[in-house]
Amino acid sequence: MSGLITEAVSARLETAGAVPRELDLYSGEGTDFYERLVGTDRAEIREVLALARKTDDPILDIAAGGGRLTVPLVRTGREVTAIDLSDDMLSHLRRALPARSTVECVVADMRDFSLGRRYGLVIIGATSITLLDRVGRSLLYGSVRRHLATGGVFAFTVAGGAAAQSLAVSRTQEIGVPGPQGEETYLFAQQMEDGGAARVVNWVRVADIAAGLEATVLTSRLQVLGHDVLAGELVDAGFAAPAVSPVRTDRGVEILLLTTSWAGSLGTVDDDATG
Known part of the structure; x- marks a missing residue:
């Protein structure tokens, strides 16, 4: 794994011929995505x-x-x-x-x-x-x-509950996220580390996973x-x-x-x- 890019995302990008660009989920343009992801959440x-x-x-x-x-x-x-x-x-x-x-x-x-x-x-x-x-x-x-x-x-x-259980296993899935021009599909990957005590999370837009394109991978590391x-x-x-x-x-x-x-x-x- 390079930096905080998961093995699953690294493999997907390499197979497609895309060039990874790692970015913190909570800084710069990563914050725009994060707000689109959680901004409408009314929980809590x-x-x-x-x-x-x-x-x-x-x-x-x-x-x-x-x-x-x-x-x-x-x-x-x-x-x-x-x-x-x-x-x-x-x-x-x-x-x-x-x-x-x-x-x-x-x-x-x-x-x-x-x-x-x-x-x-x-x-x-x-x-x-x-x-x-x-x-x-x-x-x-x-x-x-x-x-x-x-x-x-x-x-x-x-x-x-079920949310806690989902944070304890490595997984990869595609998820629709609201975008400026409508919903966009993102590849979400979660990789467990430290014997399951921590998880690395990646988000990358599926449309950017293509030969010769630069694919921004938004990353974060959290404790379980x-x-x-x-x-x-x-x-x-x-x-x-x-x-x-x-x-x-x-x-x-x-x-x-x-x-x-x-x-x-x-x-x-x-x-x-x-x-």
Whole structure:
């Protein structure tokens, strides 16, 4: 495998005579595809808005991306800070914001950020926590703790049910994705690594898999995590044992929402959180 291009995609491109061009799914033109892929997904929004109604404090959306959760929160009049490692992703969010809305968009790593304030609700949607390895998640938990208001809630999602099972096996399939001129067919490939603990994901437009053409391969590497593992990590990090609840989707239970709070005393804002 070259970089993060899976063996299945490499073989398909070589057979066709196409030239691979690897690109991160979450940067540059990869963000345009990602928004087409998930932009209309309404999963998690109902549950996040329900959590937001329980606090009057500001809300922090981590790995906010194009604002799939941020924008609905803003439309309810909430004060929201959105952080993402990719300014390209935040550019999509800025364009999607309602007129005259005030959202603080911050380019920041979810493993280590200092915003100088506390939040009543900290959320991570779209199972984005799986972008982090064990060390990264430990750093994330520390950053969240430093930014939680007293009684504040930390909530994030992870795959469940059939969706979780599908993330644990290598597979290749063609999937229709909305495009500027109508639906386009993409080759999706998932390759398991580290004994099934991680997966490499590729997306490449089928029309580009042809002799002499440059085929952009959008790539990402994610961890395969169950809610039980994450619950244990939260407790070890000093959070309360999380409540685990299903997120309603039109495909049944494919997403689980973990909701927790800091189990100890938060005290004053830490020096390293005020930046």
